[in-house]
Amino acid sequence: MSGTTEKELLQLKNRLLELAEKSYSRGIYTFTPFLSLSEQQVFHAVSKEVAYAGYGMEGGSPICDRKIIRFGSPENMGYEEDYPIVCLEMLPTAPKFADALTHRDFLGAIMNLGIERSTIGDIFVQEKSGILFCQQSIAPYLLENLNKVKHTNIKCQIRENAEGLQGAEPRPVSVTVSSLRIDGIVAKLYNISRSKSLELFQSGRIFVNGITMENNSYQLKKDDAVTVRGYGKFIYYGQMGETRKGKERIAVGIFG
Secondary structure: OOOOOHHHHHHHHHHHHHHHHHHHHHOOOEEOOOEOHHHHHHHHHHHHHHHHHOEEEEOOOOOOOOEEEEEOOHHHHOOOOOOOEEEEEEEEOOHHHOOOOOHHHHHHHHHOOOOOHHHEEEEEEEOOEEEEEEEHHHHHHHHHHOOEEOOEEEEEEEEOOOOOOOOOOOEEEEEEEOOOEHHHHHHHHOOOOHHHHHHHHHOOOEEEOOEEOOOOOOEOOOOOEEEEOOOEEEEEEEEEEEOOOOOEEEEEEEOO
């Protein structure tokens, strides 16, 4: 969790405990802001302590890394309440003359409006447009004020759902690896050296099912979702058999 102080981690832990207690004692749903993968580790560390309140996590789409945690459950409350997440589409007003915009371009334009990062979820770039998940409370402000990204004039509009989002469905791929160790699979999929793969583990940039994975010799299990910060995300589907040379042939689904 580089960049986050011990004090900030303790504050987040206490806030999570408070939200769980508030939900349980008042019989209402409570929500966190969007939490990064690193911040979600604090939640996983206290998940047993807050289990009595019930909880869930949502980012707007199955491929989102940044997520809001909701305390409370329909079983406890007797009613359902949606996550306060809005999907916005950011479209160039003149596509023919629009710049080729990047994730950094969209994020920079949003931050320049004075928006707090915790109110913003994942951003997906689709050709010259972008898809943004944000808190419901900040959506009206973005709709009115986010009108330029880099040198490109844009318009924002609410998108009813994330269906058709590029990268929402993983692309099936089969590869051959020497073993089922996660470090070797990561190195193979992203065409990096084994030593570079080890560095990613040591720097806390590998997540399995949303939880930091420090054990580079971990053997993946069916349906494990792996996020490699700076590289991408994939799902491990399982073994397909051995080659004549004794190597493992595996199936994965790669997002993006």
